Amino acid sequence: MKMSAISLRDIRSFHVGGAAVELTGQPSQDVRVSPDAAPRTVDLNGHYISGQLYAQHFMLENRGSEVPILFWHGGAMTGVTWETTPDDRAGWSQFFLRKGYDVVVSDAVERGRSSWSPYPQIYDSAPLFRTAEDAWYLFRMGEAKDFGQRRPYLGQRFPIESFDQLCAQFVPRWTTNAEASISAYMHLISRFERVIVVAHSQGGWFAQTLAARLPERIAAVVLLEPAGAPNLSKDDLIKAAHVPHYYIWGDNCDSHNAWKTYKSDAILHSETLRDLGGYVEVMDLPKYGIYGNSHMPMMDNNSDEIATMVADWLRRDIH
Amino acid sequence: MKMSAISLRDIRSFHVGGAAVELTGQPSQDVRVSPDAAPRTVDLNGHYISGQLYAQHFMLENRGSEVPILFWHGGAMTGVTWETTPDDRAGWSQFFLRKGYDVVVSDAVERGRSSWSPYPQIYDSAPLFRTAEDAWYLFRMGEAKDFGQRRPYLGQRFPIESFDQLCAQFVPRWTTNAEASISAYMHLISRFERVIVVAHSQGGWFAQTLAARLPERIAAVVLLEPAGAPNLSKDDLIKAAHVPHYYIWGDNCDSHNAWKTYKSDAILHSETLRDLGGYVEVMDLPKYGIYGNSHMPMMDNNSDEIATMVADWLRRDIH
Numbered sequence: 001m002k003m004s005a006i007s008l009r010d011i012r013s014f015h016v017g018g019a020a021v022e023l024t025g026q027p028s029q030d031v032r033v034s035p036d037a038a039p040r041t042v043d044l045n046g047h048y049i050s051g052q053l054y055a056q057h058f059m060l061e062n063r064g065s066e067v068p069i070l071f072w073h074g075g076a077m078t079g080v081t082w083e084t085t086p087d088d089r090a091g092w093s094q095f096f097l098r099k100g101y102d103v104v105v106s107d108a109v110e111r112g113r114s115s116w117s118p119y120p121q122i123y124d125s126a127p128l129f130r131t132a133e134d135a136w137y138l139f140r141m142g143e144a145k146d147f148g149q150r151r152p153y154l155g156q157r158f159p160i161e162s163f164d165q166l167c168a169q170f171v172p173r174w175t176t177n178a179e180a181s182i183s184a185y186m187h188l189i190s191r192f193e194r195v196i197v198v199a200h201s202q203g204g205w206f207a208q209t210l211a212a213r214l215p216e217r218i219a220a221v222v223l224l225e226p227a228g229a230p231n232l233s234k235d236d237l238i239k240a241a242h243v244p245h246y247y248i249w250g251d252n253c254d255s256h257n258a259w260k261t262y263k264s265d266a267i268l269h270s271e272t273l274r275d276l277g278g279y280v281e282v283m284d285l286p287k288y289g290i291y292g293n294s295h296m297p298m299m300d301n302n303s304d305e306i307a308t309m310v311a312d313w314l315r316r317d318i319h
Numbered sequence: 320m321k322m323s324a325i326s327l328r329d330i331r332s333f334h335v336g337g338a339a340v341e342l343t344g345q346p347s348q349d350v351r352v353s354p355d356a357a358p359r360t361v362d363l364n365g366h367y368i369s370g371q372l373y374a375q376h377f378m379l380e381n382r383g384s385e386v387p388i389l390f391w392h393g394g395a396m397t398g399v400t401w402e403t404t405p406d407d408r409a410g411w412s413q414f415f416l417r418k419g420y421d422v423v424v425s426d427a428v429e430r431g432r433s434s435w436s437p438y439p440q441i442y443d444s445a446p447l448f449r450t451a452e453d454a455w456y457l458f459r460m461g462e463a464k465d466f467g468q469r470r471p472y473l474g475q476r477f478p479i480e481s482f483d484q485l486c487a488q489f490v491p492r493w494t495t496n497a498e499a500s501i502s503a504y505m506h507l508i509s510r511f512e513r514v515i516v517v518a519h520s521q522g523g524w525f526a527q528t529l530a531a532r533l534p535e536r537i538a539a540v541v542l543l544e545p546a547g548a549p550n551l552s553k554d555d556l557i558k559a560a561h562v563p564h565y566y567i568w569g570d571n572c573d574s575h576n577a578w579k580t581y582k583s584d585a586i587l588h589s590e591t592l593r594d595l596g597g598y599v600e601v602m603d604l605p606k607y608g609i610y611g612n613s614h615m616p617m618m619d620n621n622s623d624e625i626a627t628m629v630a631d632w633l634r635r636d637i638h
Contacts, residue, residue: 005380007326011413013402015487020451031447031494037524037547038580046450049487054399061324078432080373083332094330112432113397115490118448128350129437131365132339168334168368171434175350205356228356261357 003090006097007061015114016191017184018052023121050122051177053184054079054113055106058093064100067194067219067318071105072185074201075227076130076173078112079105081200085299086162086169092198092298095307101196106188108203109181111171119174127172135167139295140252140259153252155292157300166299178206185210189217196314198222201295205230208269211243212236220244220318222310225295228262229269241278245270246313248306249284250293259295279317283309322409325416326380334433335510336503337371342440369441370496372503373398373432374425377412383419386513386538386637390424391504393520394546395449395492397431398424400519404618405481405488411517411617414626420515425507427522428500430490438493446491454486458614459571459578472571474611476619485618497525504529508536515633517541520614524549527588530562531555539563539637541629544614547581548588560597564589565632567625568603569612578614598636602628 026044056079057068071093073081082093082105093103110116110123117123137144141160142152152160185206189195196219199207204226211221212232221243232240247270253259267282274280285293290302297306345363375398376387390412392400401412401424412422429435429442436442456463460479461471471479504525508514515538518526523545530540531551540562551559566589572578586601593599604612609621616625 003329005326005328006330007324009324010322010409011325011402012407013399014407015399015484018487020483020486023450029447036550037584038577040577042447043453044448044450046452047486048448048450049483049489052487056402080332080334080432083330083375088331088333090329107432112434113399113426113488113490115431115488118491128348128361129363129367131342131363131367133365134362164339164368165334167339167366168337168371169432169434170368171432172437231355258357258359265356 004098006094008058009061010059011056012059013054013056015049015052015054017109017187018049020047021050021117021122022047023118026121044118048117048122050117051109051180051184052114053106053109053188055104055188057102057104058097059102060097060100063102067196068102068104068192069096069196069198070188071103072197072199072203072207073108074203076128076170078107078169078171080112080169082298085159085303086165087159089303092303092307095304096311099311104188109184110174110177123174124176125174127174129172130170132163132167135170136163137256138258140250140256141294143255153255153292156294157292157302158294158296159299159301166296181206182209182213186213189214192217194219196220196222196318198224198310199226200224200298202227204266208240208245211245212240215239215242218243220246220314222246222248223266224248224297225250226262226266228265237272238276241273241276244279244318245273245281246310247280247282248297249282250295250297251286251291281313323417325413327377328380329378330375331378332373332375334368334371334373336428336506337368339366340369340436340441341366342437345440367436367441369436370428370499370503371433372425372428372507374423374507376421376423377416378421379416379419382421386515387421387423387511388415388515388517389507390422391516391518391522391526392427393522395447395489397426397488397490399431399488401617404478404622405484406478408622411622411626414623415630418630423507428503429493429496435493442493443495444493446493448491449489451482451486454489455482456575457577459569459575460613462574472574472611475613476611476621477613477615478618478620485615500525501528501532505532508533511536513538515539515541515637517543517629518545519543519617521546523585527559527564530564531559534558534561537562539565539633541565541567542585543567543616544569545581545585547584556591557595560592560595563598563637564592564600565629566599566601567616568601569614569616570605570610600632
């Protein structure tokens with residue numbers, strides 16, 4: 001199927017947030033930057049920009065909404081989450097461009113093009129790495145024991161034959177940079193009058209947090225399987241309840257203890273927002289007869305169908 | 320000035336190259352991936368994809384050339400090099416899209432969205448970090464002693480007021496992954512029938528190397544201040560001489576010992592290619608009356624002028 005062209009007036013990228021940090025007392029090194037190049041002395045003492053976030057902003061020639069969509073990926077991933085699917089179909093960033101939204105795809109602090117800082121000198125801890133085995137089970141491709149055979153859950157919608165392409169997207173992450181990430185996301189949001197945030201997994205945790213910090217700027221948050229919910233004060237919950245929340249849950253959430261807990265925490269959060277007068281919709285897909293979605297609904301074989309549900313909700317109730 | 324719209328039939332991103340590597344014997348950890356989330360056990364033993372490269376491919380609705388341009392950045396940087404300039408002007412990726420070329424912007428192995436692997440378990444060495452001080456002098460913004468005052472060389476064309484935005488782009492790098500990078504670049508090139516490679520600094524070293532490996536697929540290499548030249552065998556030099564080479568050098572190259580050496584090595588290489596019958600042009604900008612360019616001509620205030628020189632050469636002599 002030939003897709004319609006996307007006409008862009010501009011594509012801008014930038015780093016936002018972060019600050020200069022100085023390192024002192026580090027030893028200097030002689031380094032060859034290419035195998036045949038002459039060595040040169042590298043002095044690690046000096047200034048680094050730390051805590052910044054990279055974003056790529058696609059601006060349509062003729063947009064259908066004045067409110068752009070900000071895409072926030074999950075843990076150990078980057079903005080690539082929203083681009084092409086692992087089996088080479090157009091991802092959600094293209095889908096929503098074709099729906100008339102300007103889109104902003106960012107890498108979280110310390111991930112991908114946002115860069116990361118020396119540890120333990122600047123970051124407090126060492127990075128974590130995601131294995132294919134961990135992702136197989138945590139992202140609910142199949143039972144842990146079935147990784148070797150790559151045997152997925154019955155009716156699995158993730159394109160399992162492209163699982164290695166998903167693993168190629170994983171980046172190291174830290175668990176001690178939440179405040180830096182929140183700060184950079186606040187800077188990102190503040191570049192726009194109003195935004196819609198579409199967030200996945202750990203990004204959903206950040207989005208639920210930011211809803212309480214900048215409710216006047218966030219037209220809606222769309223949460224794809226958020227990794228739990230922040231522990232907000234009553235005052236913050238009241239602020240967050242001003243922002244419409246749309247939750248999406250895939251299948252087999254009960255098959256992994258982490259997801260049982262994340263999901264029940266996030267559902268509790270969503271019910272609290274609703275009790276406070278918030279507008280909350282929860283699309284627990286299997287309850288609507290949509291089975292087989294993994295933790296990656298933007299990559300599953302019904303990714304366009306789920307995106308259409310989100311687009312319909314936005315058009316009907318938001319912008 | 321309002322720029323013309325860019326009409327794209329597709330934007331595809333992908334990872335290419337690399338292979339699965341298994342780690343064993345690592346201790347497992349209990350980790351909270353968000354501050355308020357329940358902890359879960361992370362097992363670092365298992366498989367990782369290592370050595371892959373991320374690329375974003377912009378495909379025009381109506382292209383003027385069948386040969387796409389591949390943009391390869393320099394050391395401690397990512398594909399962001401080619402996007403928006405630090406002072407928020409359209410970069411070379413947009414410039415060449417508007418000239419009718421499909422463009423492919425990639426992050427080198429281990430940089431940006433390409434991800435990096437655990438060390439010392441998978442990589443042989445520890446990463447290097449680039450300080451603002453190092454970049455100030457090495458990228459020839461001004462004398463090392465003038466970093467504090469941000470006092471640039473007279474006539475400096477880099478937008479010095481945006482120097483921190485440049486520093487925000489820096490990512491850690493390793494010096495022991497050259498073969499992995501060359502392999503991934505070969506995979507990238509092999510996805511296309513023929514390509515033009517536009518490469519900066521360390522990327523220029525890789526581009527000069529790849530010209531000898533895949534001369535039949537490379538229509539031309541454009542080298543912006545390559546960090547020296549590879550030490551090729553006579554046979555490889557003969558192969559590389561089949562590929563047109565276009566070199567660009569900025570100003571003040573004699574002010575830094577590394578650049579004196581890199582430039583003289585690359586000029587020797589280019590003269591060898593010419594002696595072997597190769598088509599080589601060398602644009603030493605000050606010799607043509609263009610003064611004040613830094614190591615980042617794609618970001619300097621005459622970035623469009625330099626891009627136009629490249630586009631004219633490509634149109635006249637290549638594609």
